[in-house]
Amino acid sequence: MARGARTRRAAAAAALLAAAVTASLVAGCTDDGDDGGRPSASPVQPSPRQPSPRQPGGGPPLLAVKIDNAPAARPQTGVDAADVVYAEQVEGGLSRLMAVYATRLPEAVGPVRSARESDLELLRQFGRPVLAFSGAQSRLLPVIDAAPVDARxxxxxxxxxxxxxxxxxxxxxYVRPGALLxxxxxxGALTTGFRYGAAPDGGTAVASRTVRYPAARFTFTWSxxxxxWLVALDGTPAVTTGGARVAAATVVVQYVTVRASAYRDFRGSNSPYTETVGSGRATVLRDGRAHEVRWERTRAAEGTAFTTGDGTPVNFARGPVWVVYVQAP
Known part of the structure; x- marks a missing residue:
């Protein structure tokens, strides 16, 4: 009997050890550590390019990538190749980026991080884009799967x-965009509603502009x-992994409602929801001047219109656009 008991105890201990090792391996492969979302692998061999469904209108989709913006993630890769970079507030007052690619695809982009609920509303303007992200909060995953995005x-x-x-x-x-598109x-896939052309009249000359989140800040300095506009993140010049300064032709500081969502990260912190449908005020920075304008986006399937006080559409400078969403006062 004593020998049988020892055998059973040994078997139980082995089972517990195996479970612990399995849990450790799974934890090591989960999304971000801040979401508890869909597990992600660490591939070593690339696979052939995977076809992506075409847009509802028949054209090919664009690519959106969720990018880490924590200090430990810098310098980032491929941000300078994006047509549009959106900055949003996430848990703890930190920031995260979503880069949109339509006119060129860099070799790599990253570090890639997780998606948020408000990303789906923001991306609705692009039809059915390809969304590259590392995972998401477990209860949000079915919502992403049901949304009009090609989740990768x-x-x-x-x-x-x-x-x-x-x-x-x-x-x-990191992600290889060429393996997705x-x-x-x-x-033509940039259905943002942005207009490009001559600068609007007026404006105020500015050398730099800083936008602050509770635990992050963006500074844009005119060159x-x-x-x-040269980009700085948390007071440090933003550069690529190759050492080039990250810069924007136009910067939009867009004042929106940032509210609590129905989701929390694994620490229990609520995930902010940035409302991008609606209207409000914004500051457009271009050509060394700041223009106070109005923004309006009537529904998620449309882009955003920017107008002056008399309703005249505001043109952006040709080149990369950074849109920083900030809580309206």
């Missing part, structure tokens, strides 16, 4: 992702030599 996490497109070296997870996950769809 490491689970759906393992060969498109890889882990970089020199950084700890979760700040080392055969070619960039072109400027006449480059005709661009």
């Amino acid at each position: 996490t490491p689970r759906e497109a393992s060969g498109a992702y890889f882990r970089g070296t020199g950084r700890p997870a979760p700040h080392n996950l 055969p070619a960039p769809p072109g400027a 006449g030599a480059r005709d661009r």
Whole structure:
């Protein structure tokens, strides 16, 4: 009997050890550590390019990538190639980026991080875009699956992702856009509602503008030599992994409602929801001047219109656009 009891105890201990090892491996492969979402693999071999469904109107889709903006994730890769970069507030007053690619696809983008509920409303303007992200809060995943986006996490497109070296997870996950799209769809896929052309009259000359979140800040400094606004993140110049300064031709500081969502991260912190449908005021920075304007987006399937006080459409400068969503006062 004593020998049988020892055998049963040994078997039970082995089972517990195996369960612990399995749990450890799963935890090591989960999304961000801040979401508790869909597990993500760490592929080492790329797979062939995967076809993506066409837009409802027949054209090819564009690509949106959720990008880490924590200090440990910098410098980021591929942000300078984006046509539009959206900045949003996330848990703890931190920030995260969503980069949109239509006119060119860089070799790699990242570090890739998780999606949020408000991303779905923001992306609705692009028809059915490809969304590259690392995962999401578990209760949000069915909502993403039902949304009009072509969701591509490491689970759906393992060969498109890889882990970089020199950084700890979760700040080392990257995506190869060319493995998700055969070619960039072109400027016609940028159904943002943005207009490009001559600058509006008036405005105020400004050397720089800083936008603050509770635990993050963005600074845009005008460079006449480059005709661009140089980007700084939390007081540090934003550069690419190749050392080039990240810059925007137009910056939009858009005042919106940022409210609590129905979702929380694994720490219990609520995920903010940034409302991008509605109307309000915004500041458009271009050509070294700041223009106070109005924004309006009547429904999620449409882009955003920016107008002056008399209703005249506001033109942006041609080149990359950064849109920073900030809580309306």
